[in-house]
Structures are given as C-alpha cells and as structure tokens.
Amino acid sequence: MDHKPSKSAEKLAAMIKKAIDDGKVTATEREKIMMLADEDHVIDPQERRLLGELQNMIDNGSVKVVPD
Template structure:
C-alpha cells in the first residue's frame, strides 16, 4: 500500500507533464487513473488533482491523443 502523499506526488508529476506537453495520451490517462486508485482510496488531494486535469481536458488546455 502506498502512502497518500507518495501517490499524490506521483500523480502531480504525471499531471504536470501533461500540462507542460499540452497533451495527454490514452496510456498516460489510464496510468493516472490507475495510480489514483492504487491504494483503493481516492483522497482529497487526488480528487483535486484529477478535477484539475479534467477541467483542463474540458477547456482544451490539454488535448487527449492516441497512444
């Protein structure tokens, strides 16, 4: 089981990469979701990061790409 802070940190890194690239592949997206759910609980920090990612996908700041 991973500590919440560890998961949140890794999740934050993956989301930051997507923000920097302005792209998110399907594989990266699946990896983000799996990491968030790795400990069986999506905590407050993880929910916030996932909401930020979803907002950026919705407004077009980040584009979903194949891969």
C-alpha cells in the same frame, strides 16, 4: 491527523504536471493516471483536486487527449 500527501498523490502530481506542461496526454497516460490515483484504493482530497484540474483542462481544450 496527518495531512501529508500520499506517495501516490506525489506521483500523480508529477504525471499531471507533465501532461499540463506538454499540453497533451495519451489515452495510455490517462489510464496510468487513473490507476495511480486508485493504487491505494483511496482517492484522497489532493488526488481528487489534481484529477479534477486535469479533467477541467481536458474539457476546456488546454490539454488534448491524443492517440498513443
């Protein structure tokens, strides 16, 4: 079984890393992240982990959701 990250997971990781580095994410960026995660109609374990990490950081305030 192949456990390489999907291309969408790699793009997703880059987008989420940018949000974490910036300490903020716009509503549009957050929507793009969600669309990218579902791009191949499968949210694989790596994508699920990345999304969970971002959500936890939003919940604890280390990443802020800001207006566009």
